[in-house]
Amino acid sequence: MLDIRFEKTTAPKQIPGKEDPLTFGTIFTDHMFIMNYETGKGWHDARVVPYQPIVLQPSAMVFHYGQEMFEGLKAYKTAEGKTLLFRPDKNIERANRTNERICIPTIPEEDFLQAIKAVVKADEAWIPEKEGTSLYIRPFIIATDPFLGVRPSDTYMFIIILSPVGAYYPEGLNPVKIWIEDEYVRAVKGGIGEAKTGGNYVASLKSQVKAHDAGYSQVLWLDGVERKYIEEVGAMNIFFKINGTVVTPMLNGSILPGVTRDSVIALCKEWGIPVEEKRISIDDIFEAAHNGTLEEVWGTGTAAVISPVGHLRWGEHVMQVQDGGIGPVSQKLYDTVTGIQTGKVEDTLGWTVEV
Structure with a gap:
């Protein structure tokens, strides 16, 4: 002590x-x-x-x-x-x-x-x-x-x-626009991508400035080897709801293991929503957006908690997520996590600690 x-x-x-x-x-x-x-x-x-x-x-x-x-x-x-x-x-x-x-x-x-x-x-x-x-x-x-x-x-x-x-993003809980980066690399397996250290964040600034200049809130990173697998968004982990199943990139040594990420996975499982942690390619997301099965996208992190994504830009392709509004799972997750944090929702999982 x-x-x-x-x-x-x-x-x-x-x-x-x-x-x-x-x-x-x-x-x-x-x-x-x-x-x-x-x-x-x-x-x-x-x-x-x-x-x-x-x-x-x-x-x-x-x-x-x-x-x-x-x-x-x-x-x-x-x-x-x-x-x-x-x-x-x-x-x-x-x-x-x-x-x-x-x-x-x-x-x-x-x-x-x-x-x-x-x-x-x-x-x-x-x-x-x-x-x-x-x-x-x-x-x-x-x-x-x-x-x-x-x-x-x-x-x-x-x-x-x-x-x-207050809110991390000026948009608050309104869906944000995400730029998919295919030129620069944030981290690779064996490096420091899964560590919370400044080098990861300074590596993201060039792309973040580029995205902001184009009117986008954050950058979605692809893997540093094949440049096709989804990793994370700026300072957040990323989730997609595709045809009823929630999917998120598996932890692979270059992705930060987020606390909110872990909480979202636990809640989805508790609610009976199918959840998969796996490699997800940008082609998979593009196809889901094209055929109408991309139902929701959101980022998770301590600062923003849940940040719904309204549309994604990948090169010349712009993918709108459904009607561009917040989805029901995103909203329920936000209400539940913030409710537990503030004592408005019963903490049945033992996640809160009193000071």
């Missing part, structure tokens, strides 16, 4: 009002969690301190070799005033898998959860309660050795910051 010291801010910020806009990832709370690592000493000096700049040497290894990991989860306020986390154990497991892949020391799961609870508790008043809002939690670890050489760092900082947020 961590011995966490607390340093309360002497200059509290103005907490946004109920009607104030909460543009995703732009507002930060009063406090942050920090813990340090040193080879031979391990993780130490756990503390909750006022939100502040980080002082690092220009030669800190994170700037030069990208040894860093990050996670994302949310806290919610129920009508009864409880603060709930949604499946934090899955985020912590994934964080430590990322740590192992990029040679960062792992953090004991109970310590990781204690750290999240401590900083959320400190800034509990910042959790927004308006429909569709939440407190986004961003844990991350950075390599801090002042050294210009390629090797794992001997020192690290583990930090958790908090941000009250």
Whole structure:
């Protein structure tokens, strides 16, 4: 168990009002969690301190070799005033898998959860309660050795910051437009595609800018070898409902194992909806769209939860999904997941953890 010291801010910020806009990832709370690592000493000096700049040497290894990991989860306020986390154990497991892949020391799961609870508790008043809002939690670890050489760092900082947020996409639950990328590659099996590290996301920016310039919200990636198999969408996993069956790309070493993805698969199975995790080619999707069996498409992720897709562009082909609106399964998944997260729907699966 961590011995966490607390340093309360002497200059509290103005907490946004109920009607104030909460543009995703732009507002930060009063406090942050920090813990340090040193080879031979391990993780130490756990503390909750006022939100502040980080002082690092220009030669800190994170700037030069990208040894860093990050996670994302949310806290919610129920009508009864409880603060709930949604499946934090899955985020912590994934964080430590990322740590192992990029040679960062792992953090004991109970310590990781204690750290999240401590900083959320400190800034509990910042959790927004308006429909569709939440407190986004961003844990991350950075390599801090002042050294210009390629090797794992001997020192690290583990930090958790908090941000009250609204919808990730301006469209909210309205279907988004997706650009299918067939020129650039995000990741390949054996690389770091299944790790939550910045290198995966910076690799996506070129295509994302291209898509945005063409009026599309996100990029759907194809595999990096044959350039024909569906992988994931930007920061989300992707699902298709084809002729009554929900299908999603199987985890293959280059796809991030999403927590919301896992939750959607579990719920569909519980509801008796056929679910398949398999390789899906873009030709399969094009054929389903052409013959009318492509019934729904949606992305899943912590930030957006469920993001319905209204149409897909693949080269010169534009595929509209049914009438371009949200489908019944997408809507039910969104209502159920957000309902569990906020305590409005009974959590029969034991997914929530009270702070």
